[in-house]
Amino acid sequence: MAEQASERISEAELAVMEVLWADAPLTAMDVAERIDPARGWSDRTVKTMLGRLLAKGVLAFEEDGRRYLYRPLVERAAHVAGSTRQLVDRLFGGRAAPLVAHLAENHALSDDDIAELEALVRELRK
Amino acid sequence: MAEQASERISEAELAVMEVLWADAPLTAMDVAERIDPARGWSDRTVKTMLGRLLAKGVLAFEEDGRRYLYRPLVERAAHVAGSTRQLVDRLFGGRAAPLVAHLAENHALSDDDIAELEALVRELRK
DNA sequence: TATTGACGACTACGCGTGTAATCCATTACG
DNA sequence: CGTAATGGATTACACGCGTAGTCGTCAATA
Known part of the structure; x- marks a missing residue:
């Protein structure tokens, strides 16, 4: 069987998930722009989070030309x-x-x- | 001022804290013996936890001869x-x-x- | 008295996390 | 067309955590 739902979502990753739970699918830049500025994150950091969440199997993406559109896989x-x-x-x-x-x-x-x-x-x- | 109370207690450390919240002060061996055997921890692991909890300022010790008696500093x-x-x-x-x-x-x-x-x-x- | 064992202190080590920077390919612009 | 910007993939790196092992010392024991 594939990745079980028990994949842990860290605090920083949660910030990304919240954005996508509020509205999806979104591009990486869209997500980055909606992250609370108070976190002071660089886009790179957001990209890293997206990558890790994909690896954890809690996000999916569909290709939109050269970019990805991310969407949550877990509710x-x-x-x-x-x-x-x-x-x-x-x-x-x-x-x-x-x-x-x-x-x-x-x-x-x-x-x-x-x-x-x-x-x-x-x-x-x- | 000293270490603020916001020192984070990890999951494994919590197991140690629970023992000391239930009964203190205790020696390291006492604590080790009271840790749920299901964890399968070696005494060394418990010692490490005690050391880290001391470093975090959430435990204190008093010397009892050559050993320490540990007690919680946070409720x-x-x-x-x-x-x-x-x-x-x-x-x-x-x-x-x-x-x-x-x-x-x-x-x-x-x-x-x-x-x-x-x-x-x-x-x-x- | 010489050895063994118990104790705390210090060291180890791989994995997750927070926070990016770098690489490479492609697309857009001058 | 050549160059810069953009986007995902890969790499980095320090620190916390889980899980011990090793070192040096002091005390008990043979």
């Missing part, structure tokens, strides 16, 4: 799910409730968040 | 908070509620979890 939701599971497993004994409790304890929840949670819980209870 | 809760915040920032736009929503959508919440959440929300609403 953002899948990445989010994997990363979240990892956190829950590593630090919360694999259970989600303690994570939510932690968020609550740390005042990480705004009033709006709490209101949203209430709605969520009502929804879940059904 | 588990602080590490958990940092890691959680990082996930929330990176993948959930810095807001906790979407994370909880994600957990819900992914059926990551058991009935018990939901009951716990209800109680939590009731508590938060006060």
Whole structure:
């Protein structure tokens, strides 16, 4: 079987994926232009990331003349799910409730968040 | 000022920290013995981790004759908070509620979890 | 007392990551 | 047409990480 979905996406690579999750397909230059300028990346760096993501099998490209048009092969939701599971497993004994409790304890929840949670819980209870 | 608390703890290092968060101070051998055998680590590896954690300023030691007794300098809760915040920032736009929503959508919440959440929300609403 | 073993300190080494620079082919421009 | 710009491929390089091995020293033991 081919590369399993478990290919790890690093922090820097994630910045590139986010661009492509927001809009694809894009050329390397397109991607570079949409990377947060705060990162101060050179185009070369973006190219490197694209190459590595291709190698990891999480991106695909189609040729557009001399250039490539890149598109994600993995969905953002899948990445989010994997990363979240990892956190829950590593630090919360694999259970989600303690994570939510932690968020609550740390005042990480705004009033709006709490209101949203209430709605969520009502929804879940059904 | 000395090493800031933001020193990163790697996955392997975390295994060592967990042992010391559970019980400290401990000698290097004590720690090695309490590491999950499933990791198949040699004592040397554990020593290396202890050294690196000392260098990072997240552990301290006191001499006990010829050996060291290691103890954590950072609290588990602080590490958990940092890691959680990082996930929330990176993948959930810095807001906790979407994370909880994600957990819900992914059926990551058991009935018990939901009951716990209800109680939590009731508590938060006060 | 001479040897052996336990300890921390230092060294090793291959792979991933962050951050590019260089190479080579092709295309666009003067 | 010759030269520069553009685009992907390859190479670079330092640092962190996973996983130890080696060195020098001190203590226990035969």
